[in-house]
Amino acid sequence: MKEQLARNISIYRKERGMTQEELAQVLGLSPQAVSKWENAQTMPDISLLPALSRTLKVSIDKLLGYVSQDRTITIYEEEYKTQEYYWGTVPNQICYQVLQSMPPIQHIKLLDIGCGEGKDSVFxxxxxxxxxxxxxxxxxxxxxxxxxxxxxxHVDVFKADILDYRLESNFDILFSSGVLHYIKPDFRKEIFDNYKQYTNQNGIHILNVFVNKPFIAPPPEKEPNAFKWYSGELLAYYQDWYIKDSSEVVFDCNSSGIPHKHAMTKMMAQKISALD
Structure with a gap:
């Protein structure tokens, strides 16, 4: 719990645009005290949790890691409540790239980041x-x-916010489709560093992300928690990995009932040890 609380204090402090010094001043503490919290050297006294919660505008439960959200994150929560599968049950085409690149001829651990209704995870x-x-x-x-x-x-599925969740055990494959735009730009390097750290040698990441193009109109879905990506940005986080495949496509979409287009970067990268 100490490490998770440390990480959450740092995340939500940065979300509020506060420095360690500013948070310490509000709480009547020294900057060193906040620094020790965020480095998991010490934990806040229980009496400080209400003030910390109010200052960071996040519940105590969420600070402690007991819940993944206290507000609506995605517009699809209501869509998913119907009996039908909003995205259908046919797997994404890039799932077949996973099968080709790392077939399960031995025990392979795969993480689906932002699984939605589970069609790819179940596949x-x-x-x-x-x-x-x-x-x-x-x-x-x-x-x-x-x-x-x-x-x-069996799919080991659980609730988590992509901004909060960090890996603490290794995987062979990290897969994510249509989700990474929920990561705020300020947190991307930290999150991808974590994903890369907890990937086994020769493991792969197969990811896609919507990219901003001036000649494509914004999508009709009004997502308050979506953040723009740009061409080449995803690749920049993998400059030390082997890029097995990378492409950018423009495609038609009708997910909202209103025809529109998206531009998307697709990437497959492999973790390979550096030469001595």
């Missing part, structure tokens, strides 16, 4: 991968479990 589990998945939507998690049960496979 991977059906093909023999050891699948862990998370999403911020309660309805999406329940539908992932339901779909896994329908096909008689």
């Amino acid at each position: 991977f589990a059906r093909n023999g991968y050891d699948v862990t998945a998370f999403d911020v939507s309660d309805a999406g998690i329940e539908k992932t479990k339901r779909l896994a049960d329908q096909f008689g496979v």
Whole structure:
């Protein structure tokens, strides 16, 4: 818990645009005290938690890591509450790239980051991968479990916010489709450093991200927690990895019932040890 609380204090302090010195001043403490919290050297006294919660504008439960959100993050929470699968149950085409690049001929741990209703997670589990998945939507998690049960496979799925969650154990494959725009620019380097650190040697990341283009109109969905990416930005976080595949595509979409277009960067990168 100490490490998670330390990380959360740092994350939410930065979200408020506060320095360690400014947070310390509000709480009547020394900057060194806040620094020790964020380095997990010490923990705040329990009597300080209400003031810390008010200052950072986040619940005590969320600070301590007991819940993944205290406000609506995604517009799809309501969409996922229907009986039907909003995105269908056919896996994303890039799932087949995973099968080709690292087939499950041995035990392979795969993490689906932002699994939505679980169509890709369940596809991977059906093909023999050891699948862990998370999403911020309660309805999406329940539908992932339901779909896994329908096909008689297991997916270790749990609720987490992509901004809060950090890996603490290793995976062979990290997969994410249509989710990374929820990561605020200020947190991208830290989050991708964490993802890379907890990837096994020769492991792969298969990711895509919507990119901003001046000749494509903004999507009709009004997502308050979506943040722009730019061409080449995703690749910049993997300059020390082997880029097995990278492309940028423009495609038609009708997800909201209103025809529109998206531009998307797709990337597959592999972790390879440096030469001595």
